[in-house]
Amino acid sequence: MIEVSGVSKSYGKTLVVDGVTLALPKGGLTSIIGPNGAGKSTLMSMIARLLPMDAGTVIVDGLDVTKVSGDVLAKRLSILRQDNHLTARLTVTDLVTFGRYPYSKGRPTLQDREHVERAIDYLGLGDFRHRFLDELSGGQRQRAFVAMVLCQDTDYMLFDEPLNNLDISHSVAMMKLMRKSARELGKTVVVVLHDINFASCYSDHIVVMRDGRLFLQGSPTDIVRQEVLSEIYATEFRVHELDGNRIATFY
Amino acid sequence: MSPEALRKTSLVTLAVLAALSLVAAIAFMTWGARGSWSFVLSFRGTRLMAILVVAYAISVSTVLFQTITGNRILTPSIMGFDALYVLLQTVLVFTLGAAATSAIDPRLMFIIEVAAMVGFSLLLFRSLFSGHAQNLHLLVLVGIVLGVLFRSLSGFLQRIINPDDFVVLQDRMFASFNVTDGTLVGVSAALVAVVTVFIWRMRDTFDVVALGRDMAISLGLDYQAATTRILILVAILISVSTALVGPVTFFGLLVANLAYLIIPASRHRYTLPAAVLISVLCLVGGQTVLERLFAFDTALSIIIEFAGGLFFILFLLKGRNR
Structure with a gap:
C-alpha cells in the first residue's frame, strides 16, 4: 500500500501539488487522470523519490521513501517516466x-x-x-x-503516460499487459493516463487530480459519468455503456 | 548485435589499439637513439611516463565527465580548470616576474597548482551541493561563468604585463610534454593510481549513471553521492595532468568521441580503456612524429588543439543532422 499524506510541491511560487493525501491500495491497476497541469506526473515522481517534496510523507509498505536507502526501495518500487x-x-x-x-x-x-x-x-x-x-x-x-x-x-510499478508513442494495437497490448501483471503476478500498477477510455476499461481504481489537489477517487463506474467528467475537464461528455464497459465520447 | 558479438568486437578493437599504442611507445623510446642506452632510456622513459599519465588522466576524466553530464560535447575544461591554471601562471609571472617564476622549484610549483585546482573544484562542489539546490547543470554553469571570470582576469593582467614576461608566460600557457623531472612524474603517477583504485571500485555504477538521473535513482543508485564522487575524481585527474604539462583538456573531447565511435555499445568497461588507448596512441605517436620528423619545430598541444577543433565542429554538424 502506498500512503501519501499531506504532500505538497511548488516550483517557485506556483503550487503544483497541494496537500495531497491518498492511499493507493495494494494490488490491481490504478489510473491517475486529470487535465494538463493537474500535478499527476509531479505526484508520481515524488512517490518514486525522483523529486524532493516540500511537505508531507510517502510511505510504501511501511518504508518512508525519502529515508529508506535507494537500493532497498528499488526492489519494491520502480518508475518509468515519459x-x-x-x-x-x-x-x-x-x-x-x-x-x-x-x-x-x-x-x-x-x-x-x-x-x-x-x-x-x-x-x-x-x-x-x-x-x-x-x-x-x-x-x-x-x-x-x-x-x-x-x-x-518490483511489487509496485509506476508508469507516467506509458501509451506515449504507441499505436492503437500496442496501446491495447500494453494495457492488457499491465492488467495481467496486476491480476496474475499480483503487482500493483499505477499509471498516469490521458485516455479516459483506457482508464475506464482497464483500471480497478481511478484517481482524479485537478489543480494540484486530489479531486475524486473511486471505481470506473463512480468516475466515468457524464456529470463528473464534464466537471473535471470542463468539456461536454457523453458516456455510453458498451459491452459492460463505460465509454466516454467528447467530440 | 548479440552480447557475444559486441563483446568480441570490443575486445578485438581494444587489442588492436593496445598493439598500436605499444608500437608507438617502442618507437618513442628507440627511434633515432644515439649514445648511451641507459641515458636514452631513462631520459625518454620519464617523458613517456609523463605522457602516459596525461593521456590516461585526460581520457578517463573526459569520459566520466560526459557520463555524469549526459553530454558528449563537454569536457571538464568547461568547469574552468584550464582558465584557473592560466590565471595562476599569469598572476605568478605578473607579481614575481618571469625570472623569479622560472626559478621556483618545479616541485613546489606542482604542489601549488594541484592544490589550487583541487581546492577550487572542491569549494565549488561543496558550496553547490551542500544546499538544497542539487543541480549538476547549475554546477556546470557556475563553472563556465567562473572560467570566463578567470580568463578575463588573465587577459587583463596579460595586457598590462611587461612584454618580456609575456613571452615567458605565453610559453607556459601551452602544454609541453618535455617533462624531465622524474619525481614529479612519479608523484603524478601515484596520485593517478590512487584515483584509479576509487574508479575501479565504482566501475559498475558508471553505466547506470549514464542512463540519466531518473532511471539511475529508480534502479536504486544513490545518484547524488555517485556523481559527486565522480566529479571529485575527475577534478583530481584534471588537476594532476594540467599541473604536469599544462592545459590539454580539449584533447579529451577528441579521444572520448573517437572511443564512442569505434566501440559499438556504450559500456564503460570498453569505452574507458578504448579512450585511454586512443589517447596514448595520439599523444605518444604524435610526440614521436613531432620530435623525429619535425625536429621539435612546434608544440604537440598546438596540433592537438587544431585537430580537436576540427573534430569539434564535425561533431556539432553531425549532431545537427540527426
Whole structure:
C-alpha cells in the first residue's frame, strides 16, 4: 500500500501539488487522470523519490521513501517516466538487463538473464533483442523501457503516460499487459493516463487530480459519468455503456 | 548485435589499439637513439611516463565527465580548470616576474597548482551541493561563468604585463610534454593510481549513471553521492595532468568521441580503456612524429588543439543532422 499524506510541491511560487493525501491500495491497476497541469506526473515522481517534496510523507509498505536507502526501495518500487532520452548507445538486451541492477549490481547472474529474456518475450521484442535502441521505432523503444521496468520485478510499478508513442494495437497490448501483471503476478500498477477510455476499461481504481489537489477517487463506474467528467475537464461528455464497459465520447 | 558479438568486437578493437599504442611507445623510446642506452632510456622513459599519465588522466576524466553530464560535447575544461591554471601562471609571472617564476622549484610549483585546482573544484562542489539546490547543470554553469571570470582576469593582467614576461608566460600557457623531472612524474603517477583504485571500485555504477538521473535513482543508485564522487575524481585527474604539462583538456573531447565511435555499445568497461588507448596512441605517436620528423619545430598541444577543433565542429554538424 502506498500512503501519501499531506504532500505538497511548488516550483517557485506556483503550487503544483497541494496537500495531497491518498492511499493507493495494494494490488490491481490504478489510473491517475486529470487535465494538463493537474500535478499527476509531479505526484508520481515524488512517490518514486525522483523529486524532493516540500511537505508531507510517502510511505510504501511501511518504508518512508525519502529515508529508506535507494537500493532497498528499488526492489519494491520502480518508475518509468515519459521522456526517456539516452545518450548511451545500448541494445535492447543491454537496456533490459539494467532492470536487474538492484539485485545484481551490474553483474547479472544466469537467473537474471532468464528474467531479461522473459521480459523481452513478454513485450514481443524477441526479434529486436540485439538491435540498438536508436535503430528502433518510438513504440518499440517505449516497449523496451517497459520491459526494463518489468525486469526490475518490483511489487509496485509506476508508469507516467506509458501509451506515449504507441499505436492503437500496442496501446491495447500494453494495457492488457499491465492488467495481467496486476491480476496474475499480483503487482500493483499505477499509471498516469490521458485516455479516459483506457482508464475506464482497464483500471480497478481511478484517481482524479485537478489543480494540484486530489479531486475524486473511486471505481470506473463512480468516475466515468457524464456529470463528473464534464466537471473535471470542463468539456461536454457523453458516456455510453458498451459491452459492460463505460465509454466516454467528447467530440 | 548479440552480447557475444559486441563483446568480441570490443575486445578485438581494444587489442588492436593496445598493439598500436605499444608500437608507438617502442618507437618513442628507440627511434633515432644515439649514445648511451641507459641515458636514452631513462631520459625518454620519464617523458613517456609523463605522457602516459596525461593521456590516461585526460581520457578517463573526459569520459566520466560526459557520463555524469549526459553530454558528449563537454569536457571538464568547461568547469574552468584550464582558465584557473592560466590565471595562476599569469598572476605568478605578473607579481614575481618571469625570472623569479622560472626559478621556483618545479616541485613546489606542482604542489601549488594541484592544490589550487583541487581546492577550487572542491569549494565549488561543496558550496553547490551542500544546499538544497542539487543541480549538476547549475554546477556546470557556475563553472563556465567562473572560467570566463578567470580568463578575463588573465587577459587583463596579460595586457598590462611587461612584454618580456609575456613571452615567458605565453610559453607556459601551452602544454609541453618535455617533462624531465622524474619525481614529479612519479608523484603524478601515484596520485593517478590512487584515483584509479576509487574508479575501479565504482566501475559498475558508471553505466547506470549514464542512463540519466531518473532511471539511475529508480534502479536504486544513490545518484547524488555517485556523481559527486565522480566529479571529485575527475577534478583530481584534471588537476594532476594540467599541473604536469599544462592545459590539454580539449584533447579529451577528441579521444572520448573517437572511443564512442569505434566501440559499438556504450559500456564503460570498453569505452574507458578504448579512450585511454586512443589517447596514448595520439599523444605518444604524435610526440614521436613531432620530435623525429619535425625536429621539435612546434608544440604537440598546438596540433592537438587544431585537430580537436576540427573534430569539434564535425561533431556539432553531425549532431545537427540527426
